[in-house]
C-alpha cells in the first residue's frame with residue numbers, strides 16, 4: 001500500500017517545519033507544541049478584551065461557566081507521542097543550519113506525520129507545481145456552463161422615506177414603494193432592488209459608509225408628486241370654503257389656464273376678504289363668463305366700495321393659529337372598543 005500523502009507547513013509561532021498527513025490535516029497553522037500555547041494566548045487575550053467592560057465581564061463569566069460545564073463531559077485524548085523526526089529545526093542561524101546539514105542524510109529523509117506518526121510518501125522535489133497542475137488538469141471537473149448566481153440577497157423594509165438601507169448605505173427606490181418589504185440583490189458592482197420579481201431600482205454599489213446613493217429619476221418623480229399633492233391640498237381647502245370656486249376652476253381649466261397659480265391667488269383673496277365675499281364675487285365672475293383672478297378681484301373691490309369698507313389688510317398669523325380653523329378628520333374609534341373588550345376578558349379570567 002502506498003503511504004498517504006502529506007503537507008508541509010511552517011508553524012505560525014515557532015516557524016518549525018511540520019509534516020501532517022492527509023488524515024490529520026485540519027488546516028493546522030501551528031505545530032503540536034505551539035497549538036496549546038497559541039490557544040492559551042488567544043483565550044487570555046479574549047478574556048482581557050471581554051473584562052474591559054461590565055457587559056463583557058458578564059459575557060465572559062457566562063462563557064467560562066459554560067466551558068467548565070462542558071469540560072465535565074468531554075474527555076480529551078491526546079495524540080500518541082511521535083518521534084521528533086517530523087520536525088526539522090528552522091535555519092535560524094548558521095549554527096543550526098550547519099547542524100541541520102550534518103544530520104540531513106543524502107537519501108530523501110523519511111517523513112512522518114507530526115501528529116499521528118504515519119509514514120508519508122516521500123516529497124517529489126523534482127516536480128514543480130505547474131507540472132503537477134498540468135498533469136492533474138485533465139482529472140478536474142469542467143466549470144458549469146451557466147454561471148452560478150452568487151448575489152447577496154436580503155429582504156429590506158422601506159420606511160417613510162424612499163430609501164433602502166443596504167450594507168451601511170442608503171439607495172433610492174421609487175416613492176410608490178415606501179413602507180413595504182422589498183428584496184435587495186447585490187453583487188460586487190451593482191445593487192438591484194426587487195418588488196417580487198419586478199426590478200424597481202438599480203444602482204452602482206457603494207462601499208462607502210452612510211452615503212445616499214440617489215437615482216435622479218426617483219427624486220424627480222417624487223418632487224413632481226409632492227408638487228401635485230400640494231396643489232391638490234390647496235384646491236381642497238379652497239373648494240371646501242368657497243364651493244363655487246370649483247366651477248370657476250373648471251372654466252379656467254377649459255380655457256387652459258394655470259390652475260396652480262389661480263388656486264394660490266384665490267386662496268390669497270380668501271384670506272383677505274373672507275369666504276362669504278369671495279363666494280359672491282366668484283358667482284359674479286361666473287355670471288360675467290370670465291374665469292379669471294382679475295375679474296374676481298374687481299368684483300370684490302366693487303362690493304367693498306359699495307359697502308364703504310376700508311381696504312382689507314393681510315393678517316399674518318403664525319401657522320398654529322391659522323390651522324385652528326382647519327377641518328380635522330377624526331380617525332375611527334373602533335380600536336378603543338377592542339382595547340376595553342380585551343381588558344374585560346382579562347378581568348373575567350381573573351375572576352375565574
Ligand SMILES: [Zn+2]
Nearest residue numbers: 011014031034
Ligand atoms: Zn511551533
Ligand SMILES: [Zn+2]
Nearest residue numbers: 021024113116
Ligand atoms: Zn497524521
